[in-house]
Structure formats: C-alpha cells, structure tokens
Amino acid sequence: MNTFLKAAAIAATTVVGAQAASAATLTLDFEGLTANQALTSVTVGTTTFNITTSVSEAILFDTLDNTTSDHVGDPDIIPAVQGENGVGGNVLILREDGSNPLANDRAGGGTITFTLASGPDLALIGASGIDDDTWNFAESFAGALGTLTLGGESETGTVSFLPSFMTVGSFFTIEYEGSGAIDSLVFDDGLTPVPVPAALPLMLAGLGGLGVMARRRKTRKS
Known part of the structure; x- marks a missing residue:
C-alpha cells in the first residue's frame, strides 16, 4: 500500500472510533443535607425532584452521628465498614411510625416517589443500599427497573438499571418492602458526543x- x-x-x-459517545453520570448521595428532617425535594446536577411518600415521611439517617441518628437503637443501617460499596454518611429511610423523634427506619415498608419538577432529563441507572431487605425500583413510563435485595443486617450492596429517561412531570419510585436505607442514586444525564x-x-x-x-x-x- x-x-x-x-x-x-x-x-x-x-x-x-470517534463516532462513539460517552454517558455522563451524576450521583445523589444525600451528603451535605440535614439528617432527621422531612425531605420534600432534592437536586442532582441541575435537575430537581419533588419527594412524596405513601406512608410516614422520607428522612435522612446520618450513620456517622450517634447523637441525633440513634445508632444504639438502630445499628442495622450502619455499615460495619464506612464506605463499603460506597455506603456511608447520610442514607434515605422512611421514618419509623409513632412519636419517636429520632431517625429510626420504618419496619413496615412503604414507597418514596421522586417526581422530576424541573431541569434536564435524567435516567436512573443505579442505586446502593444497606440492611437485610428488598427495594423495588420503577419508572412512570418504563415500569419496573429492577430490585435490590440484601440478606443481612448492615449488609451493603448495589444494583444497576437500563437507562429510561424521565422528562419533567415523570417520576420513579422506590418501594421499601420492609426496613432499611438507600445510600445513593446514580443517574445518566444523556449522551455527550465525542468531538x-x-x-x-x-x-x-x-x-x-x-x-x-x-x-x-x-x-x-x-
């Protein structure tokens, strides 16, 4: 030649080779937010979600603060090793029923719904959690995304989903079958063309x- x-x-x-594209990811790990208070909205990147629940209320449990998060009363949502599978710090729970002012998780389960209120489209592509229970994830248009099941107290794990992009007004749900906590949610913000x-x-x-x-x-x- x-x-x-x-x-x-x-x-x-x-x-x-340059025709390929790369996906940018955003992680919502709930760090920097106040624990032990009702969580009604949250922002990841420049997208804002409104948060509603089927029972009780969504709050954050700080696994690092045993003065306000009741470590002694609820050790099952504290990782034995902070950072295992990326789990540690603030985790998302449904507040325990009753008048307990501390951030214990609800044993009876329930659903937390994230509705896209403003900003660019996003797709939920992964999550991490802790405790011996199951969480079912679903999206308003795509339906069921997947399930995260953990077998023991203080056990951590992750799950991945195929992208299904949400627009303003659509939502995804996390069904807690029992107790436990979600540590982080991972999103795909779309394809970024390579120059x-x-x-x-x-x-x-x-x-x-x-x-x-x-x-x-x-x-x-x-």
Missing part, C-alpha cells in the same frame, strides 16, 4: 483521492 492509501486508511479508522477528531479532514481528502484514482484507472482501461 502506498503512502497516500495508508494515510487514508488510518484517517478512516480514527473517525469510526470530531483533527483527522477528519485527512480522511475526507483521502476518500476523495481514492475516488479520483479509481476513475483514472477506469479511464485507462477503457
């Missing part, structure tokens, strides 16, 4: 040159 043809082949290979490489002009010139050479050969044969 002559030098010109080699250059054209290299340029073509480079551009094929066109500098080799593109070379490829176009190479393809054009190949066409010219092919026509010359055809002319010579005829």
